[in-house]
Amino acid sequence: MAQTRTPDARLARLRGPVAPRRHNARTIAALTGNPGCDRRAVMDGAGVDKMRVAQHIGFPGRFGQSSFAIVRGNVFEARLKANDGAELVGLLGVEVPKYLDLSGGPKASNEERYARTLEALRDNPDTLLDHPMLRLAVAGKHVYLEPDLVAFQVDGRYHIVEIKSFPVIDEQADPGKVSAAATQAAVYVLALREALAEAGRDPETVSHEVLLVCPKDFSNTPISSMIDVRRQLAVLRRQLSRMAGIDALLDRLPDGITFDLRAGEDGEPTRDPAELIADVRAVSARYAPDCLATCELSFFCRDEARTATAVLGRSVREELGGIEDVRTVLALATGAIEPTPEQAEAAALLRAAHRLRAELVP
Ligand code: SF4
Incomplete structure (x- = not known):
């Protein structure tokens, strides 16, 4: 049946009468964690509080940064930016003529700060910009990004600087954290390119190389390195365009489903958890194991997928070429069922593996 409601109205109905959860660079970066997942795209597009949904259906997760990491990050960033960014400028090793704080005071609206950022990009091309306000469209809505970053220009190109509090020990950092920082920096690269285009300047002057600044060893001494975020930019663009076309995803949903979390007098959601689970x-x-690091619903989806080959990781799922259920895999391996023509190749490998295992483990 043809849908007559606008995408906005359809997303609002999915969310129910509660305020949408606001995105930030971290949550936009997390959207790229599993770009093929409709559940995530729909719930994030509607601004559903997935953490609260997970709690209400009995699968609360441990998610987000620890308060210790947040405090440590704030202290490190404040030190780098003190005295008009003197330590940061020293680290960059470039001449930056001017430092401009665009935070605009506690009363400045996002729109005002965005306008100030556009003005600064037009009028102060060689300036170290602290706290610029940027924005990106997610599912047809502008999300304002309040970066804790600065951008600077070298040889006519802007570079995003991403300040992180995880340490670089003996010149090695946690690869998972570096990868997450690269995706988050890619969000800022994209948003800065859009802001430059709006300011009437060439968006391609924003480099795909970002400067990552972290504490060295166990000290607060900064160390920096350039990272290339072209791959992250490509994934991000794909996921954002998928969310821009959210209508097509909404068309596939059954009528009447909702993730309504309106609270009762006790402040808890009134929705029957069993109904919410069904929706x-x-x-x-x-589901893929990577979800555990990037999505609030991961414990629920892992439980739901426990008999699915997907739970064993992408490479296993791909090796099994479309056999979705672990019980089918076991039945094919032991010869308890006959494979279909599409399963024949995987079934032969599974039977060989089963034979070898039986010989080695009596
Ligand atoms: S945890 Fe679930 S909803 Fe989230 S991305 Fe993974 S499969 Fe999708």
Whole structure:
């Protein structure tokens, strides 16, 4: 049946009468964690509080930065930016003629700060810009990004600087954290390119190389390195365009589902958890172990997928060439069922593996 409601109205109905959860660079970066998952795209597009959904259906997760990491990050960043960014400028090893703080005071609205940022980009091309306000469209809505970053220009190109509090020990950093920082920096690169285009300047002057600044060893001494975020930019663009076309995803949903979390007098959601689970399940998901690091619903989806080959990781799922259920895999391996023509190749490998295992483990 043809849908007559606008995408906005359809997303608002999915969310129910509660304020949408606001995105930031971290949550936009997390969207790229599993770009093929409809459940995540729909719930994030509607601004559903997935953490609260997970709690209400009995699968609360441990998610987000620890308060210790946040405090440590704030202290490190404040030190780098003190005295008009003197330590940061020293680290960059470039001449930066001017430092401009664009935070605009506690009363400045996002729109005012965005306008000031556009003005600064037009009028002060060689300036170290602290706290610029940027924005990106997610599912047709502007999300304002309040970066804790600065951008600077060298040889006519802007570079994003991403300040992180995880340490670089013996010149090595946690690869997972570096990868997450690169994706987050890619969000800022994209947003800065859009702001430059709006300011009437060439968006391609924003480099795909970003400067990552972290504490060295166990001290607060900064160390920096350039990282290339072209791959992250490509994934991000794909996911944002998928969310811009959210209509097509909404068309596939059954009528009447909702993730309404309106609270009762006790402040808790009034929705029957079993009904909410049924509605969450009505949107298809693509669980993979990476979800545990990037999505609030991961414990629920892992439980739902426990008999699915996907839970064993992407490479296993791909090796098994479309056999979705672990029980089918076991039955094919032991010869308990006959494979279909599409399963024949995987079934032969599974039977060989089963034979070898039986010989080695009596
Ligand atoms: S945890 Fe679930 S909803 Fe989130 S991305 Fe993974 S499969 Fe999708």
